[in-house]
Amino acid sequence: MVKVNLAGLELKNPVMSASGTFGYGEEFAEFFDLSLMGAVVCKTITLKQREGNKPPRIADFSGGMLNSIGLENKGAEYFVQTALPFLEKYDTKVFASIAGNDAGEYGALAARLSAEPRMHAIEINLSCPNVTHGCGRGLFCQNAQTSAQIVAAVKAAAKKPVFAKLSAMVSDITQIARACQEAGADGLTLINTLPAMMVDLKTRKPAVGNASGGLSGGCIKPVALKTVWDVYRAVKIPIIGSGGIMNANDALEFILCGASAVQIGSANFVNPLACKEIAEGIEEYFQKNNLRDITQLRGQLKI
Amino acid sequence: MKNFKTEVLENIKLGRDIFRIKFKPQFAVARPGQFVEVLCAGAGAPFLRRPFCIHRFDGEKGICEILFRRVGRGTEILSNLKQGDMLDITGPLGKGFEPQAAQHHFIAGGGMGIAPLLFLAEELYGKCGSVKIFLAAKTAAEIPCQDIFKQFGEVILSTEDGTAGEKCLIDTPLERALKTAPAAPAIYACGPHGMLRCVAALGAKYKAHTQVSLEENMACGLGVCQGCAVEVKNKDTKYKMVCKEGPVFNAEDIVW
Numbered sequence: 229m230v231k232v233n234l235a236g237l238e239l240k241n242p243v244m245s246a247s248g249t250f251g252y253g254e255e256f257a258e259f260f261d262l263s264l265m266g267a268v269v270c271k272t273i274t275l276k277q278r279e280g281n282k283p284p285r286i287a288d289f290s291g292g293m294l295n296s297i298g299l300e301n302k303g304a305e306y307f308v309q310t311a312l313p314f315l316e317k318y319d320t321k322v323f324a325s326i327a328g329n330d331a332g333e334y335g336a337l338a339a340r341l342s343a344e345p346r347m348h349a350i351e352i353n354l355s356c357p358n359v360t361h362g363c364g365r366g367l368f369c370q371n372a373q374t375s376a377q378i379v380a381a382v383k384a385a386a387k388k389p390v391f392a393k394l395s396a397m398v399s400d401i402t403q404i405a406r407a408c409q410e411a412g413a414d415g416l417t418l419i420n421t422l423p424a425m426m427v428d429l430k431t432r433k434p435a436v437g438n439a440s441g442g443l444s445g446g447c448i449k450p451v452a453l454k455t456v457w458d459v460y461r462a463v464k465i466p467i468i469g470s471g472g473i474m475n476a477n478d479a480l481e482f483i484l485c486g487a488s489a490v491q492i493g494s495a496n497f498v499n500p501l502a503c504k505e506i507a508e509g510i511e512e513y514f515q516k517n518n519l520r521d522i523t524q525l526r527g528q529l530k531i
Numbered sequence: 532m533k534n535f536k537t538e539v540l541e542n543i544k545l546g547r548d549i550f551r552i553k554f555k556p557q558f559a560v561a562r563p564g565q566f567v568e569v570l571c572a573g574a575g576a577p578f579l580r581r582p583f584c585i586h587r588f589d590g591e592k593g594i595c596e597i598l599f600r601r602v603g604r605g606t607e608i609l610s611n612l613k614q615g616d617m618l619d620i621t622g623p624l625g626k627g628f629e630p631q632a633a634q635h636h637f638i639a640g641g642g643m644g645i646a647p648l649l650f651l652a653e654e655l656y657g658k659c660g661s662v663k664i665f666l667a668a669k670t671a672a673e674i675p676c677q678d679i680f681k682q683f684g685e686v687i688l689s690t691e692d693g694t695a696g697e698k699c700l701i702d703t704p705l706e707r708a709l710k711t712a713p714a715a716p717a718i719y720a721c722g723p724h725g726m727l728r729c730v731a732a733l734g735a736k737y738k739a740h741t742q743v744s745l746e747e748n749m750a751c752g753l754g755v756c757q758g759c760a761v762e763v764k765n766k767d768t769k770y771k772m773v774c775k776e777g778p779v780f781n782a783e784d785i786v787w
């Protein structure tokens with residue numbers, strides 16, 4: 229098995245779900261055994277329940293999809309009472325994903341969740357394009373100082389490894405990544421969806437109710453790969469690659485560019501068995517190529 | 532629900548842009564109103580699966596059909612499939628219609644909204660009381676399977692151009708029948724949003740229990756992504772998910 233050590237957390241393989249595309253795993257457990265996954269990253273939660281954005285929330289084209297969900301979720305208590313007991317039945321690591329309006333809210337969420345032994349790590353969502361943050365200054369992760377403040381607040385409250393999830397829609401990703409590392413992040417997840425729009429010429433309306441949304445799927449893979457490669461050379465902490473991973477080969481490309489693990493997002497909608505099949509495909513590639521350890525491939529891009 | 536690959540047993544063109552695909556399902560049970568998510572594969576294929584209601588189903592014989600209109604690239608790809616081509620299907624999904632213990636059942640289908648109603652008519656037929664089936668479309672050619680519907684109840688047609696049945700929208704014959712019904716019937720409807728709003732209002736006016744099957748753009752179809760939200764009159768949540776809590780809802784619960 230292609231084991232991975234992520235900031236002290238041992239995953240049985242590098243395959244994780246991407247937040248928001250897997251719920252809390254319950255629906256996918258009808259298709260395959262979640263214990264075959266390295267980790268399940270749950271839908272982002274906020275302190276209180278959130279309604280989400282006006283429909284329609286989904287649009288697509290041949291290369292990918294646009295979503296404007298707006299972090300609809302039932303809140304932290306529901307998560308603790310429903311998702312964690314469910315996931316406890318499986319032999320996999322559980323990541324909570326959190327979002328708030330300011331560093332204080334992020335810290336409060338981290339403190340609440342850290343009391344839960346059934347949660348193994350926290351992913352800080354600093355990069356959702358579908359919510360406007362209190363400060364009205366775009367994504368949190370577009371500002372190095374704000375990112376660092378939030379990471380520090382979560383680190384101070386959390387007793388588990390903390391991963392900061394960033395966007396590629398920033399002027400210099402290495403600067404943001406370093407700021408998160410210095411603030412204590414144990415790892416980074418790269419990348420979230422890209423802010424984007426689709427338009428219906430017939431109705432002259434935007435394709436989603438919130439006008440714009442987040443782009444995901446195969447079309448963002450080249451952007452995500454470059455982001456991972458750039459950041460890999462700029463920081464020491466492990467990187468989880470995400471963005472357009474549709475099959476095992478895509479996942480292996482991310483590992484070559486420096487990712488220690490990968491997250492499967494929109495591919496789950498196309499193929500409900502995607503996580504399982506990608507984990508198997510990675511295993512097969514390692515065996516065929518006589519690779520024993522992920523470090524033999526990670527970052528080994530021939531330049 | 533299951534994900535499986537299966538052969539196209541038959542793909543028949545039933546009218547301009549209307550097709551019916553038959554395949555062998557790998558599930559033994561399904562409810563009228565439930566749907567399947569079909570992967571459209573090939574050049575220029577849309578990224579996401581496309582949802583289609585189960586049009587006809589026979590678990591014992593292992594037959595499932597979808598009826599659809601070609602409106603974009605995904606349905607164009609499906610319309611070109613030949614016998615023996617492979618389909619990738621997830622289903623059955625969602626919650627279907629719940630037959631009511633009423634004496635009279637009114638089924639109302641507009642446009643491609645007729646798709647799930649044949650399966651429903653078949654189920655209601657002979658079980659309890661009488662079944663009246665109201666079918667409406669822009670023009671006669673868009674009501675493809677009226678003859679099959681006739682086996683399961685009285686069929687009342689209306690078209691916008693008068694090429695079949697009465698020249699009017701569906702609410703005219705529906706209201707007439709509601710007015711003269713001896714007891715409040717149960718209504719089951721599927722069709723364009725405007726039509727459903729109208730049927731919901733009639734149902735409320737005549738105190739008929741009304742169920743509607745809604746559509747919304749979907750990503751997962753499983754209830755995980757919160758993509759297919761519809762606004763409901765509910766204290767706990769503003770939205771419900773069409774794919775999991777629907778597609779069939781009680782009309783009175785929807786914010787029209």
Ligand SMILES: Cc1cc2nc3c(=O)[nH]c(=O)nc-3n(C[C@H](O)[C@H](O)[C@H](O)COP(=O)(O)OP(=O)(O)OC[C@H]3O[C@@H](n4cnc5c(N)ncnc54)[C@H](O)[C@@H]3O)c2cc1C
Nearest residue numbers: 581582583584598599600602603604605606643646746747
């Ligand atoms: C639960 C559910 C069940 C459904 N059941 C059926 C069914 O049984 N039979 C069926 O024919 N359709 C059904 N639909 C609609 C069907 O899913 C869409 O028609 C299909 O997704 C269109 O895909 P496409 O790639 O061909 O078109 P797209 O490229 O997605 O759309 C092309 C154009 O068609 C328009 N369009 C999309 N959907 C519709 C629509 N429903 N009516 C009119 N215009 C539309 C779009 O706005 C766009 O302008 C159902 C939808 C849902 C949510």
Ligand SMILES: Cc1cc2nc3c(=O)[nH]c(=O)nc-3n(C[C@H](O)[C@H](O)[C@H](O)COP(=O)(O)O)c2cc1C
Nearest residue numbers: 246247248272295353420444445471472473493494
């Ligand atoms: C419908 C949908 C909902 C998402 N919700 C979240 C979320 O709640 N939190 C988050 O951090 N990322 C969210 N994402 C982003 C994904 O986790 C992932 O980073 C992104 O989609 C890119 O990967 P992909 O191309 O494999 O989908 C969402 C993506 C989609 C498509």
Ligand code: FES
Nearest residue numbers: 750752756757774
């Ligand atoms: S389509 Fe994902 S929740 Fe309904």
